[in-house]
Every structure is written in structure tokens, then in C-alpha cells.
Amino acid sequence: MLTHPKPYSGLKASLLTQHGKESVICPQLLDSNGLEVVHISGYDTDELGTFTRDIPRYGSQLDAARKKARVGMELSGSMLGIASEGAFDNDPYTGMLAWNYELVVLIDDIRKLEVIGFFGGHAQSTSRQVSSWDELNALLSEAQFTTHQLVVRPDDEYHPECRKGIKDLESLKEAFDWATNLSKKGNVFVENDLRAHTNPTRMANILKATQDLSRKMNSVCPECESPGFWITERKKGLPCSSCEAPTNLPIANVWSCVKCAYKKEEMLLDQIKADPSKCDYCNP
Missing domain, CATH: 3.90.950.10 (Maf protein)
Known part of the structure; x- marks a missing residue:
């Protein structure tokens, strides 16, 4: 670099x-x-x-x-x-x-x-179908409500209508009642708002x-x-300290340019030999 x-x-x-x-x-x-x-x-x-x-x-x-x-x-x-x-x-x-x-x-x-x-x-990213206000209340800690907002919709995750950005209990109760009234079976789908x-x-x-x-x-x-010169590949093959066989641990990084064709291989000097526990031959 x-x-x-x-x-x-x-x-x-x-x-x-x-x-x-x-x-x-x-x-x-x-x-x-x-x-x-x-x-x-x-x-x-x-x-x-x-x-x-x-x-x-x-x-x-x-x-x-x-x-x-x-x-x-x-x-x-x-x-x-x-x-x-x-x-x-x-x-x-x-x-x-x-x-x-x-x-x-x-x-x-x-x-x-x-x-x-x-x-x-x-x-x-918590989501659940609930059928009562008590069930929904039990979910709130897992969903980290109110620091993380919620989305509520009738029935299931595929219902076309929803209420987003729910951030307090008053709004949640209102959305729950709205979804319950629209639901065919009284179910409500609740999930974290991922925006x-x-x-x-x-x-x-x-x-x-x-x-x-x-x-x-x-x-x-x-x-x-050109900016953007970064690691694009980690070459495997660090030799085992016991049998010298190549392992799946990295032995070098390959740096590449996003603009030209230049590449540079950089050996990982701090990785001299692999522990035998990481070797497929010593520890199959």
C-alpha cells in the first residue's frame, strides 16, 4: 500500500x-x-x-x-x-x-x-406473528423496542398494508388494533423496521x-x-509446523488496483508456521 x-x-x-x-x-x-x-x-x-x-x-x-x-x-x-x-x-x-x-x-x-x-x-431483525397484545409485549425486549422501531401488518409478512416507524407504546397499540381489525384470523405480524x-x-x-x-x-x-488499492485475495497454504504440509490458513495477501492491472503479493510474515491442530494431515 x-x-x-x-x-x-x-x-x-x-x-x-x-x-x-x-x-x-x-x-x-x-x-x-x-x-x-x-x-x-x-x-x-x-x-x-x-x-x-x-x-x-x-x-x-x-x-x-x-x-x-x-x-x-x-x-x-x-x-x-x-x-x-x-x-x-x-x-x-x-x-x-x-x-x-x-x-x-x-x-x-x-x-x-x-x-x-x-x-x-x-x-x-426480529419478526413474529402474534395473536394477542400480551404476546406482542413479550416480544418487545427481543426487538429492542423502543430504541429500534417496528413495522406492523395484518395476518402475515405478505400482507400489502403496513404501519412503519412505530417508536412508542401508544403508536404500537394503535397499529396493533388496526392490524387486528383488518386480519382475517386475528393475527398480527410484527418485525423490526430495517430502515x-x-x-x-x-x-x-x-x-x-x-x-x-x-x-x-x-x-x-x-x-x-489510483485510490482503492486493496486486498482482493488471501492465498492459503501456510505450512504445518509439524509435517510441513500446506494448510487452509492464509500465507499471503494479494493487493489489486481498481483502475489498472497491477497486483502485488504480500507474504504474511507474522504467520510463519501453522499449528498442527489446523492441519488436515496431523489432525484429520
Whole structure:
């Protein structure tokens, strides 16, 4: 990695969001990169997809982020655009926990390149079908209500009508009664509101993805001096300290440029030999 005096310092970028993401993205990129990020409104980003499933997402997670960045650039006339997009799934370790993947992209039309920050971590994403107010009350601690807001809809998760952004007991009771009256069987579906401004756990993950983007923006290719020079591959094969056979532990990182074809392999000097417990031959 080539050190460089902040290649984006003194420049401006647009950020299109209607869910409060500017509160974490703008200060981070200004402090770490010297980039002034200007919040852009005037476009309903829900048109590109909603977590409440009423509007399907525009393409992949990255497609949606790129679209937001481009719209923000068009509205502001900027050559630099920032946007973020989240996704939710089961965790990659046990497959049993809710997991949040956050992506923050920089589109740079000055240098004709794109840099992507990423983070995956715990999600606050509880959902349940309930049939009484007592059942709903028992769920509130798990859903971290009221610090995290809720969505309520009649029947099940597929009902077309819902109430979003529920943040206090009075509003929750009103939404519960509304959903119960519309329900065919008296059931109500309750879930965490996953929009960034209603879900502090997700907002913290967006900050971490922005920090990842920030580091990549300040990492410059030794060959062409383009920002975004970062690790794209971890080579496996660290030899076992007992039998010398290659293991699945990393032995080197491969750094790549987002603009030119330059790559650099960097040996992990602190990883000299693998413990035999990590070896398929010594510990099959």
C-alpha cells in the first residue's frame, strides 16, 4: 500500500439518502479523507426497493447502491457520488442468527473508477406473528423496542398494508388494533423496521462499512496512483509446523488496483508456521 496525502481532500461528493445515513457517512469521510459529502434529497429512494417487501429491490445490492449514487450525481451535478445499500440474511457461521451486510460505494467520474466499502455484522431483525397484545409485549425486549422501531401488518409478512416507524407504546397499540381489525384470523405480524434511521444497529454497521471505504480511498496504487488499492485475495497454504504440509490458513495477501492491472503479493510474515491442530494431515 502506498501512503498518499488524501487523494480526495478538498473535493465534494453527493450522497442521496432519505433515511439519515448522512449522519454517519458525511463526518467519517470528511474527517478521514477530507472529502466534503453533500446530502442530496428530492428523490424517493424507496422506489429502488424497500425492506418491507412492498417494492422489490432494484437489481443486486451493488446495483441499487450504484443507482442511488448516479441519481445523486445527476441531481447535484457532481463528478463524485456516494451511496449505501443494506441486505439481511442469516449469519455465515451458524446460519441461525440475523446478519446485516452493508455496502457503501464511491463512484468517481474524475478518475473513472469505483471503490466499495463493506461490512457484515449482527443485525437487529426480529419478526413474529402474534395473536394477542400480551404476546406482542413479550416480544418487545427481543426487538429492542423502543430504541429500534417496528413495522406492523395484518395476518402475515405478505400482507400489502403496513404501519412503519412505530417508536412508542401508544403508536404500537394503535397499529396493533388496526392490524387486528383488518386480519382475517386475528393475527398480527410484527418485525423490526430495517430502515437505517429506525434501526441504530444497522446505522452502526453503515458506519463500519464507511470506515472500510475510507481506508480504501486513502490507499493508492504504487503503479498508477489510483485510490482503492486493496486486498482482493488471501492465498492459503501456510505450512504445518509439524509435517510441513500446506494448510487452509492464509500465507499471503494479494493487493489489486481498481483502475489498472497491477497486483502485488504480500507474504504474511507474522504467520510463519501453522499449528498442527489446523492441519488436515496431523489432525484429520
